[in-house]
Amino acid sequence: xxxxxxxxxxxxxxxxxxxxxxxxxxxxxxxxxxxxxxxxxxxxxxxxxxxxxxxxxxxxxxxxxxxxxxxxxxxxxxxxxxxxxxxxxxxxxxxxxxxxxxxxxxxxxxxxxxxxxxxxxxxxxxxxxxxxxxxxxxxxxxxxxxxxxxxxxxxxxxxxxxxxxxxxxxxxxxxxxxxxxxxxxxxxxxxxxxxxxxxxxxxxxxxxxxxxxxxxxxxxxxxxxxxxxxxxxxxxxxxxxxxxxxxxxxxxxxxxxxxxxxxxxxxxxxxxxxxxxxxxxxxxxxxxxxxxxxxxxxxxxxxxxxxxxxxxxxxxxxxxxxxxxxxxxxxxxxxxxxxxxxxxxxxxxxxxxxxxxxxxxxxxxxxxxxxxxxxxxxxxxxxxxxxxxxxxxxxxxxxxxxxxxxxxxxxxxxxxxxxxxxxxxxxxxxxxxxxxxxxxxxxxxxxxxxxxxxxxxxxxxxxxxxxxxxxxxxxxxxxxxxxxxxxxxxxxxxxxxxxxxxxxxxxxxxxxxxxxxxxxxxxxxxxxxxxxxxxxxxxxxxxxxxxxxxxxxxxxxxxxxxxxxxxxxxxxxxxxxxxxxxxxxxxxxxxxxxxxxxxxxxxxxxxxxxxxxxxxxxxxxxxxxxxxxxxxxxxxxxxxxxxxxxxxxxxxxxxxxxxxxxxxxxxxxxxxxxxxxxxxxxxxxxxxxxxxxxxxxxxxxxxxxxxxxxxxxxxxxxxxxxxxxxxxxxxxxxxxxxxxxxxxxxxxxxxxxxxxxxxxxxxxxxxx
DNA sequence: CAGTGAGCGAGCTTCCGCTTGACTT
Numbered sequence: 081x082x083x084x085x086x087x088x089x090x091x092x093x094x095x096x097x098x099x100x101x102x103x104x105x106x107x108x109x110x111x112x113x114x115x116x117x118x119x120x121x122x123x124x125x126x127x128x129x130x131x132x133x134x135x136x137x138x139x140x141x142x143x144x145x146x147x148x149x150x151x152x153x154x155x156x157x158x159x160x161x162x163x164x165x166x167x168x169x170x171x172x173x174x175x176x177x178x179x180x181x182x183x184x185x186x187x188x189x190x191x192x193x194x195x196x197x198x199x200x201x202x203x204x205x206x207x208x209x210x211x212x213x214x215x216x217x218x219x220x221x222x223x224x225x226x227x228x229x230x231x232x233x234x235x236x237x238x239x240x241x242x243x244x245x246x247x248x249x250x251x252x253x254x255x256x257x258x259x260x261x262x263x264x265x266x267x268x269x270x271x272x273x274x275x276x277x278x279x280x281x282x283x284x285x286x287x288x289x290x291x292x293x294x295x296x297x298x299x300x301x302x303x304x305x306x307x308x309x310x311x312x313x314x315x316x317x318x319x320x321x322x323x324x325x326x327x328x329x330x331x332x333x334x335x336x337x338x339x340x341x342x343x344x345x346x347x348x349x350x351x352x353x354x355x356x357x358x359x360x361x362x363x364x365x366x367x368x369x370x371x372x373x374x375x376x377x378x379x380x381x382x383x384x385x386x387x388x389x390x391x392x393x394x395x396x397x398x399x400x401x402x403x404x405x406x407x408x409x410x411x412x413x414x415x416x417x418x419x420x421x422x423x424x425x426x427x428x429x430x431x432x433x434x435x436x437x438x439x440x441x442x443x444x445x446x447x448x449x450x451x452x453x454x455x456x457x458x459x460x461x462x463x464x465x466x467x468x469x470x471x472x473x474x475x476x477x478x479x480x481x482x483x484x485x486x487x488x489x490x491x492x493x494x495x496x497x498x499x500x501x502x503x504x505x506x507x508x509x510x511x512x513x514x515x516x517x518x519x520x521x522x523x524x525x526x527x528x529x530x531x532x533x534x535x536x537x538x539x540x541x542x543x544x545x546x547x548x549x550x551x552x553x554x555x556x557x558x559x560x561x562x563x564x565x566x567x568x569x570x571x572x573x574x575x576x577x578x579x580x581x582x583x584x585x586x587x588x589x590x591x592x593x594x595x596x597x598x599x600x601x602x603x604x605x606x607x608x609x610x611x612x613x614x615x616x617x618x619x620x621x622x623x624x625x626x627x628x629x630x631x632x633x634x635x636x637x638x639x640x641x642x643x644x645x646x647x648x649x650x651x652x653x654x655x656x657x658x659x660x661x662x663x664x665x666x667x668x669x670x671x672x673x674x675x676x677x678x679x680x681x682x683x684x685x686x687x688x689x690x691x692x693x694x695x696x697x698x699x700x701x702x703x704x705x706x707x708x709x710x711x712x713x714x715x716x717x718x719x720x721x722x723x724x725x726x727x728x729x730x731x732x733x734x735x736x737x738x739x740x741x742x743x744x745x746x747x748x749x750x751x752x753x754x755x756x757x758x759x760x761x762x763x764x765x766x767x768x769x770x771x772x773x774x775x776x777x778x779x780x781x782x783x784x785x786x787x788x789x790x791x792x793x794x795x796x797x798x799x800x801x802x803x804x805x806x807x808x809x810x811x812x813x814x815x816x817x818x819x820x821x822x823x824x825x826x827x828x829x830x831x832x833x834x835x836x837x838x839x840x841x842x843x844x845x846x847x848x
Numbered sequence: 849c850a851g852t853g854a855g856c857g858a859g860c861t862t863c864c865g866c867t868t869g870a871c872t873t
Contacts (some may be wrong), residue, residue: 089867112867139869166866220864227863234862241861248863358868370866546865554863689853696853709853733851749850761850808873815873822873 082106085154089161092362100195114140115173129643151178163189164410169216192377192414215636229657237665247543252560256601256609265524270296271303271517277510287502291471303517307578314463317508327451329481331374331402332415332443335545336538343531344488350530351549356435365426370545371413374402383421384447398449407541408629417443445485452478473501517576527598542625560605564715568594603693603718615660675723686718695726736775744778746770799836
């Protein structure tokens with residue numbers, strides 16, 4: 081009989097802890113929650129104090145069965161789930177399901193996976209904190225009520241299969257509101273003036289530097305007038321100011337900041353980042369990746385200090401403790417950090433390596449000295465003008481953490497580069513080589529990226545580290561939001577240059593609005609947001625989560641009863657649900673007229689049709705002829721599409737001509753632009769434009785596809801001894817086909833290198 | 849799954865947070 085059973089949430093954690101605890105302890109994992117409200121029904125008895133009905137989901141039965149067996153035969157069961165609301169609830173559900181005796185069941189917690197922390201926890205067990213459990217039940221019940229009452233309202237009033245919830249609906253609202261700001265934004269132009277100066281140095285060598293005028297001009301005329309004044313002006317250094325400044329390293333990674341930096345520096349999506357981090361965690365390279373804590377264990381602090389001293393010298397080390405700023409943080413874990421500070425790199429795929437290195441650098445940098453810089457600001461007067469030029473320079477006196485890491489910023493403008501300035505003093509008279517007035521434009525706020533949306537949600541205290549990635553995928557799969565890149569448009573701008581006493585005017589072009597993987601709302605996203613906002617303002621409020629969190633905290637402190645808290649929310653909420661069910665359905669089929677089609681003379685409409693947003697020519701009242709339809713492209717909105725854009729949609733499908741006596745047709749389908757020939761589809765390349773592509777190129781694509789298909793069908797490997805066994809290429813990668821059945825090849829095995837014995841082993845193994 | 853643009857209307861859809869495999873050809 082096993083003396084002790086310890087139950088944690090994660091299997092990787094269980095493995096590590098088992099090593100620390102020795103032979104008398106078996107450590108198992110619950111794989112997260114083991115019970116939940118029914119999947120199909122509400123699972124809450126509203127008239128009976130919101131009594132929840134919990135079930136063990138089908139995919140948890142096995143784990144629970146195993147734990148039950150072990151618990152029955154153990155003398156002491158230790159519940160070691162995380163120390164937060166959800167962890168406490170997991171412990172309670174385990175105690176309930178496994179029928180554990182409160183007297184012999186011990187609840188233990190630790191924030192870091194170190195031998196000392198765990199031994200200390202084992203020496204200081206407590207019992208389950210029911211107040212904390214109740215706070216979790218309140219959270220769970222509230223989310224269920226909101227989600228399962230709002231969603232059916234949407235099915236009835238807007239469209240089937242839609243969803244709404246405390247987190248996702250607010251996430252969509254953020255994106256909708258940002259889009260509306262962008263639509264309403266009117267860009268204004270202005271002129272900024274930059275001068276390239278030269279100044280004679282002490283040793284006869286001259287130094288060059290750049291300065292910007294402290295005033296921006298509203299019109300070209302004003303800018304030109306100023307350049308005119310500069311023609312014969314004298315430039316005098318008025319003031320030189322030097323100020324030391326200090327830059328501190330950023331805190332170690334949390335889930336949210338890791339997602340942001342991996343997005344910006346490595347171009348990874350939020351879900352990619354989490355998948356790679358999961359692999360690093362399972363391989364033992366990093367600590368747990370779903371955390372809101374910036375805390376590092378003492379052991380980690382000491383290891384970082386040692387590593388920094390070895391790599392850069394003791395003067396680069398500075399031990400720092402960071403404090404969590406984000407709302408609602410529960411801090412059950414450490415920050416995301418390398419398990420071993422002295423492992424600068426790891427074995428693994430390129431993504432694993434890069435993400436690990438990022439985590440390593442960020443963690444180590446957080447324990448490094450501040451960077452010391454000296455900023456110099458020089459004001460330069462212009463004779464005959466009130467404006468002044470300002471040159472700023474920055475010299476790094478001591479690089480500190482910058483030697484290892486600098487945090488990136490989203491949507492950098494690239495303006496205001498800071499360089500080293502040549503020595504100058506008051507009264508010096510630099511000469512202006514060229515003075516340039518550049519037309520610039522004010523910019524609309526940027527669309528959210530996945531990571532910047534996560535950042536905003538975290539600031540609002542909405543969602544948890546484990547839900548950021550799933551929330552994004554939910555709002556995309558529901559069709560509320562799309563992730564899209566835009567090429568941008570060309571725009572001309574004016575440049576005035578004063579050089580050698582003459583002003584030259586030039587028009588240059590630049591690309592604006594180029595975006596990669598940004599989030600924007602769909603028409604349905606906008607309609608649902610407006611509907612919910614009008615009917616359920618309380619839930620859609622950005623502070624809703626924060627205010628219910630406050631109440632959950634009061635429940636956790638034992639100051640409030642959870643059914644009472646839910647009751648005071650629910651009664652008003654439910655009456656709003658009833659009201660909304662009485663309201664008129666949202667007129668999603670309402671048509672907006674864009675204008676007249678010049679070819680047919682008929683009106684052009686856009687509306688939400690059965691299959692989404694659609695443009696329509698004709699079909700006005702009294703028109704006998706059948707209207708023509710064309711679906712809007714991804715990213716086009718009913719609110720903003722122009723007549724020309726709508727008309728362009730009718731140019732597809734296009735017949736290009738014939739190839740091998742069969743028609744070649746270009747269209748745009750669910751998977752993007754395609755060429756259709758002889759009943760087969762070939763996707764166009766990213767560089768091909770469906771509106772301009774010509775027959776020879778389409779034939780090229782069709783022939784390429786044929787070669788590829790043929791290659792796919794050819795077996796990777798066959799064996800003379802066993803002709804029925806083949807290694808083939810399939811949709812999901814290479815696999816083994818044998819005796820009418822297919823077998824996947826385990827990770828880490830090269831399909832080309834498989835021997836017949838190895839294949840048979842794989843088959844035998846999977847048959848078990 | 850690569851178009852579709854009605855009128856019999858069944859039965860279905862959905863939340864947030866904790867955690868990982870299982871498994872498609």
